[in-house]
Amino acid sequence: MGRWGITLPLTGVPVLDHRVLVAELADLGYTDVWSAETAGTDAFTPLALAAQWSDRLRLGTAIAPVYTRGPATLAMTAATLAEVSGGRFVLGIGSSSPVIVQRWNGVEFSEPFKRTRDTLRFLKAALAGEKVTEEYDTFSVRGFRLERTPEHRVPIMLAALRPGMLRLAGREADGAITNWLGADDVTKVRAEMGADGELAARIFVCPTEDADAARALGRMLISTYLTVPAYAAFHEWLGRGEALRPMHEAWAAGDRRGAAALIPDEVVDALIVHGSVDECRAHVAKYAANGVDTPVIALLPTGADQAELARALAPGA
Structure with missing residues (x-):
């Protein structure tokens, strides 16, 4: 290492x-x-x-x-x-x-x-x-x-x-x-x-084996950060534009809680390291x-x- x-x-x-x-x-x-x-x-x-x-x-x-x-x-x-x-x-x-x-x-x-x-x-x-x-x-x-x-x-x-x-x-x-x-x-x-x-x-x-808790925290952070224009463009470039589109639409409509809930598990698991x-x-x-x-x-x-x-x-x- x-x-x-x-x-x-x-x-x-x-x-x-x-x-x-x-x-x-x-x-x-x-x-x-x-x-x-x-x-x-x-x-x-x-x-x-x-x-x-x-x-x-x-x-x-x-x-x-x-x-x-x-x-x-x-x-x-x-x-x-x-x-x-x-x-x-x-x-x-x-x-x-x-x-x-x-x-x-x-x-x-x-x-x-x-x-x-x-x-x-x-x-x-x-x-x-x-x-x-x-x-x-x-x-x-x-x-x-x-x-x-x-x-x-x-x-x-x-x-x-x-x-x-x-x-x-x-x-x-x-x-x-x-x-x-x-x-x-x-x-x-x-x-x-x-x-x-x-x-x-x-x-x-x-570091937790409670995947639901880790994903809930991850969704809150992702919806806060990835709605910033620079990060939104970054993930569009990385190929996550379609996966994150529902989140962006809900956020733009003022539905913060709904935006977080619309982030797919696979996106959370890619961006937030969790487990033992x-x-x-x-x-x-x-x-x-x-x-x-x-x-x-x-x-x-x-x-x-x-x-x-x-x-x-x-x-x-």
Whole structure:
């Protein structure tokens, strides 16, 4: 087994209560800790803490939105994480969604492909210590240079779902980060990205043998996420357009509960890993076998102790 990551913080667990678990992760076989941000913790603070609790784990954001921090602020934050982690930090950036960017942060969500591309190009120059004066398509920078250039190169990965962003990630970034895909979707995603560069995937794992409970949670999450236009287009491209059409129609009509109920079992089972701990671990490994370099477990709540489930899902367990 190669890389094996986990998303932190765990659901419902206070950030500071992760210290003991993080200190154990590398010995358990984990190689990576990845964070995210929607409306809970920010993407960076948990990683700054994890960097002090373990000196062996790679740390990455999956993802930090390119709209909600200015380009220079994003570069400074990335440089600081690289410093406090001793060069173990990977910056994952992406466009995020209109809800997070526009409705919650009051920033216009426009030209997401160009904004992500421009931010990537700025960050590559800034994190290399260059003085940046540039007119990008979506913003301009005048005379910015980091005062504390990272001693180690900071890899940058892009959140990517469809061909255009996947190709950009393969061509100009260090790789792509994707999510909400099944193990059998990986070959199509990998083909668009190309053989070069790292492919990381957040994989939603619900370790329970109560299939009805796992599917109920899965349907709620799928109806919430896959109705976002970018994810809807992603699954249209992956070939699930017809299977998800009834869900989209009910959602558009305002029937949220009905929309979730219309998601077929086979779609839920493809996108939500569930079953016994051993079955879940084997299913995650299938993503790696199909071309994911870094599978990143996103542990869904089952009522069981989250930290114990994280330990049980380790590759060496």
